[in-house]
Amino acid sequence: MMRQLYSMLCGMLALTLLATGCIPRADQISSERRVANYVEQGGKTGIVGKVFIKTGGAPLAGAYVNIYPDAISNLLGPSMFISLPTGSDGSYSLDVPAGTYYVVARKRLSGKAMGPLSPGDYYSEHQRVVTTVVPGKLAVVDMPLVVIKAPMFFKKEVVESQTGTGVRGKLVDVSGNPVPGGFATAYVDPEMRRLPDFASTLSDENGDFILYLPGAGTYYLGARIHAWDMPRPGEPYGRLGGDNPQPVIVEKGTFVEGLTIEMLPFDGEYKPGKSRRPI
Structure with a gap:
């Protein structure tokens, strides 16, 4: 019940933000x-x-x-x-x-x-x-x-080629619609208020992304639209597991398949002085 109420409120917030032009609709984000x-x-x-x-x-x-x-x-x-x-x-x-x-x-x-x-x-x-x-x-x-209006960030390490290890998944909004033009971020620990360790390819029109990783390990996944600064209020933002980041165990030579990261309007506080410490 609480989850349904939360989703309904988020949906109402998203519709308000869309109506005022604060965030783009999924069909306005061209990947x-x-x-x-x-x-x-x-x-x-x-x-x-x-x-x-x-x-x-x-x-x-x-x-x-x-x-x-x-x-x-x-x-x-x-x-x-x-x-x-x-x-x-x-x-x-x-x-x-x-x-x-x-x-x-x-x-x-x-x-x-x-x-x-x-x-x-x-x-x-x-x-x-x-x-x-x-x-x-x-x-x-x-x-x-x-x-560019704020310092750009992307990831600490770059996986320059397709590897046999990683994650395949989908980015969706609060209504379950695909979010194109975003990317999944990966961290090696649950402290996700920093520069990501790895990032996926941009999500396609179906919201699908591929995150190539250099090796086996336990990772924590997030999702962003923009590759700079802290998220602004109303910006689509997500973490697998929400407030309790869910670990994803990836074995070498395999892909974890079918993960879905829900992106909700960011409701945290934007701190201009922390722009070089993206969340």
Whole structure:
């Protein structure tokens, strides 16, 4: 009975927040954007486009475009290809072989091509932009960027390749609907008010995620939408087991299957001074 009452209250809160625009609906969170626009230019094969500021559409010079062959690393860290800095009109061009790629754009105020992102830097939001390059054509991928307003975090360790050990599960909201564009976080102990030890791939349109782990162990799972700062009030947030984190025992060479993490509107207190200590 208490659980039903809690779910009903959370549902009412979620509807209020959705109505006021405080949190996005699940169908507004885009986990993947596929681009299939092409031009021909002397038989060249690759990717071209423009990088611009999402609000207002002004071209963004000095940005770098990274090309990844897969999304296992959550599009962080070294990429397979990286462009020269974008020109004054925000344009970039990359010669890459035919194949399917993930495209990410970033501009650091430091001017560096690589390194952690900081407040004031620009990035192409938390979604996957995918394009397929075909021989003799240039895929046209324009990238809107937004400003980071708080220090980004993601995970302490990066599992850069698919391993045979991990967790497969689903992110859902209070009504049981899938949450795309989020990610599961993993910790090696139940103290989850810190930087995650590992993170999953972004959840797809069905809310499904894959969390690759380097080895066997006991893990505690959470779920987030944004990869920075503490959760804000109303932001979808979840922990497997709720207030009593549930341990998940993972054996080497196997996947724990079918876990569901429910994401509720965060009702904790936001502390600006703790922004570098994400919860």
